[in-house]
Amino acid sequence: MARRPKQPDPPTGAAHLVGLVRSVVPPLNPAGRPFVLVPAVLAVLGRRSPALRRTATVAALACAAFFREPARVAPQRPGLVVAPADGVVALQDTAVPPAELGLGSAPVPRVSVFLSVLDVHVQRSPVGGTVSRVVHTPGTFLSADLPAASTDNERTCVLLRTDDGQEVGVVQIAGLIARRIVCHLAEGDRTERGATYGLIRFGSRVDTYLPVGSRVLVDVGQRMVGAETVLAELP
Known part of the structure; x- marks a missing residue:
């Protein structure tokens, strides 16, 4: 035996x-x-x-x-978009993406997550794929929960292209107190869904711009768990 x-x-x-x-x-x-x-x-x-x-x-x-960074396990089903940050959904609408993303001038689905000073402040990649574009834009420091913060505040835009050709934009937005955006991605990098890619110091907001036809699965006021909450399904 x-x-x-x-x-x-x-x-x-x-x-x-x-x-x-x-x-x-x-x-x-x-x-x-x-x-x-x-x-x-x-x-x-x-x-x-x-x-x-x-x-x-x-x-x-x-x-x-x-600055805590808890371990997270992202769902692996194809076509899912996960929350890029912990926080509360402040906006769920359609909007013209920032010009830096290069997604055109037509409105697309947008989900904005507001991070309080008590939330985990690292950002996670909403999808896996290749980084097509990374652009940092100086700006003001309005309260991050205001709609104008998307276009007026200092921000870093990242455009991700999935392996099946879908493009998803994620934007780190500085807030009233936050004055430093950290992004570890560069054009040409590969990233996995749910992987940590940066952070914003001391209060902020993260916008996700989705392809037209995406099915958004969250609503205003809902609490997000970065990398684990399913934000949307791609077309």
């Missing part, structure tokens, strides 16, 4: 505690490390000043929470 392979012993002690923490506490996006490290160092150096230590500790924990 063949012997069953011996199963490894479960971790104990410190290893078990570390594994438990990793399973509960989301990892930190690399872009947030300086924002966490600086107040953490101040908390250590200010151990003789309780007020400084408390303030720096709170700041470090707040930044760690803001």
